[in-house]
Amino acid sequence: MSSSSPPDRPRGVALLGSGGSIGKQALDVLAGLAADWHVVALATGSQAALLESQAREHRPAAVALADATPLDLPAGTLRVGGPDALVELATRDDVDLVVVATGGMVSLRPVLAALRAGKVVATANKETLVAGGHLVMAEAHARAAERAATDPRDPLATALGWLRPIDSEHSAIWQCLVGEALSGVAALVLTASGGPFLDTPIDAFPGITPAMALRHPTWRMGAKITIDSATLANKGLEVIEAHWLYGMAYPAIEVVIHPQSVVHSAVRFVDGSMKAQLGTPDMRLPIQYAITYPSRRPSPAAGPDLVATARLDFRAPDEARFPALRIAREAGLLGSRATAALIAADEVAVARFLGGTLDFPGVPRLLEAAVDRFGTGPGQAPGYDDLVALDREVRAAFSSPGTAGGRPV
Numbered sequence: 001m002s003s004s005s006p007p008d009r010p011r012g013v014a015l016l017g018s019g020g021s022i023g024k025q026a027l028d029v030l031a032g033l034a035a036d037w038h039v040v041a042l043a044t045g046s047q048a049a050l051l052e053s054q055a056r057e058h059r060p061a062a063v064a065l066a067d068a069t070p071l072d073l074p075a076g077t078l079r080v081g082g083p084d085a086l087v088e089l090a091t092r093d094d095v096d097l098v099v100v101a102t103g104g105m106v107s108l109r110p111v112l113a114a115l116r117a118g119k120v121v122a123t124a125n126k127e128t129l130v131a132g133g134h135l136v137m138a139e140a141h142a143r144a145a146e147r148a149a150t151d152p153r154d155p156l157a158t159a160l161g162w163l164r165p166i167d168s169e170h171s172a173i174w175q176c177l178v179g180e181a182l183s184g185v186a187a188l189v190l191t192a193s194g195g196p197f198l199d200t201p202i203d204a205f206p207g208i209t210p211a212m213a214l215r216h217p218t219w220r221m222g223a224k225i226t227i228d229s230a231t232l233a234n235k236g237l238e239v240i241e242a243h244w245l246y247g248m249a250y251p252a253i254e255v256v257i258h259p260q261s262v263v264h265s266a267v268r269f270v271d272g273s274m275k276a277q278l279g280t281p282d283m284r285l286p287i288q289y290a291i292t293y294p295s296r297r298p299s300p301a302a303g304p305d306l307v308a309t310a311r312l313d314f315r316a317p318d319e320a321r322f323p324a325l326r327i328a329r330e331a332g333l334l335g336s337r338a339t340a341a342l343i344a345a346d347e348v349a350v351a352r353f354l355g356g357t358l359d360f361p362g363v364p365r366l367l368e369a370a371v372d373r374f375g376t377g378p379g380q381a382p383g384y385d386d387l388v389a390l391d392r393e394v395r396a397a398f399s400s401p402g403t404a405g406g407r408p409v
Contacts, residue, residue, distance in 0.1 A: 010038040012094040013291075014119075016086055016110060017101030018054055019044035021222040022124045022166065022283060026099050027054065029288045032300060037097075037291065041089040045102075064089055086110040091117040097291065099166075100125045103224060104347065105391045108132045109384065115139035115162060122290035124166035126237050131340035131391070133244030134381050136163060155294045164290040165245060169238055171286035172264035172277035173246065178294070180269070188242050189266040189274075191258040192317065193217060195230040198259065202321050208360035210353060217259065227350045231363050232317065236328020237346070240339050243332055250332055255325060257315045262304050278304050324364040331371045335380025338371050340387050344394035345370030357401045370394050 013030060017023045023044070030037050043064040044051050048071055055063055055077050062078045064085035065071060071079055080088050090098045090110040098114045100107045100123040107125045112132075114121050116139060123129075128136055140163040148157035155161045165171055169190050177185070196215050197208065213230040214223060228234035235255050242253045264286075266276035279285050282301035289296070319326040324346075331338040349366040352358035358366065374394055382390065 010034075010036055011096040012040040012092070013037055013097050013099060014041035014043075014089045014092065014095045014114075015039060015099045015101065016043045016090065016107060017045075017103075017125075018042045019047040019050050020101055020103075022101035022287065023099075025284050026101055026287050026291075027058065028300065029284050029291065030058075033288070033291065033297065040094050041092060043086055043089055043102075061094065062089055062092070087113045090114040090119065095119055097122060099123075099287075099291070100128065101166075103127070105131065105344075105388060108136075108387065111136055112139060112384070115143055118143065120156070120162055120164065122164040122166055122287075124287075126241065127343055129241040129244045130237050130343040131336065131387050132384070133240070133339075134336050135384060135387075137244050139163075160245065161293070163245070164293060165241070166283075166286050166290050167238065167241070168279075168281075168283065168286045169265040170241060170245060171289055172279075173242065173267060175277045175289065176265070176267040176275040177246070180267070180275075182247065184269050184271070185246075185248070185252075185267055186270045187252045187254050187268045188246060188248055189254045189256055189268060189276075190235060190238055190242065191256050191261075191263050191265050191314075192232060192235045193229065193261045194257040194259055194317075195232065197230055198257065205321075205361050206359050210356075213353070213360065223354060224347070224350050227353060227363075228346065231324045231360070232322035233324035233328065233346050233363065233367065235317070236325045236331075237343060239325075239329060240332045240342075250329060255317050257317050258313065260309060260312055262309055262312060278306075280304050322364075324367055327364060327367050327371060331375055334371070334375055336387075337377075337380045337382055337390065338375030340382065340390050341370045341374035341394050342367055344391045345398055348395055348398045352399070352401075366398055370398060373397070 015026055030039055039058040040061045042054055042060050045066045048069040051065055052072050055073050060077055062080050064080045087110045091113050097120045102125055105127050108128055111121050111128050140159040143162045144157055144159045147154050160174055173188055196217055214226050216226050239253050261281045262278050263276045264279055266274050268274045280302050285301045288299050317325055331342040345367050349363040353363055
């Protein structure tokens, strides 16, 4: 598939995670691109009624539901089941692009299978890169090398043509790098809103409730990423993702607090100049760019109004108040075993915070305990089976209230 030439048929899309926030917005974007893109496969976890509704609207060839709930599907739509369902959907002959909107390790195997089968992958799944970046980017670079041997100017002659980021920050960096040589890059600058507790006194952190943490000042997102934004853990995970996506060393990846969420990220070059990508806080923009790259199309998202915005503020992050950012950097420097332990622990920590068995400061405490316990030592480039086993081990160790490192987690 080449995205640079007009298609001779609508390109097929497999959407994994159609029931979540990103999945629903991806379907909204695809509805506006229906002349050139067609949803051929949908998968979600346990939202049977929603999947039925999506199937009636988009008429995919196949769907998958993780649980055993019966489905009332339109004629011509096949239900795929079993442990290989996501792989089967992602590698179908009529699929050109796989949009990954799921969370967790469940998407790593279908992402690897899709790339090996020559499918473009657009992903919002952090585990894909934080835990398995060394595996995924190797496949993306291999596909790019194959395409470059035929046509070095093809958009698919680069790894980012094959593995496309949906996160707004990484989409921004990607857009800033188009046409630039990485040798000319001095630093990547990830922006962070700072979340709802940017100016909250640190001695008030133990009293932060889930309801308070879910009130993000600028973005409307799912619960998991909203809590990650409140702790700044999401920015630490994005630093690790940036390392893999762009091949940048950790010291060259910076984080800047930007409360207005208009500058989505930036790149500073060796000559002292800087490029930034600006936009409204609307995930449909990076979703659409990942689908239509290298083309741009009219979007349902509104453009930024600089006059109405009036001011853009920036400040350095306070890692004493938000230690998850430091913990993530340290995990990245250790290697992929440490980052896999980190992201598994983060999912557990957020679930426990939302469930009331962990206080807000306990989230970074749990992350640090998991990296210390499971992330050190040799084997820092684990294979797929080792990653899955490590993910389960970390979850089992921290899912119940207890202690680690002498402190309650």
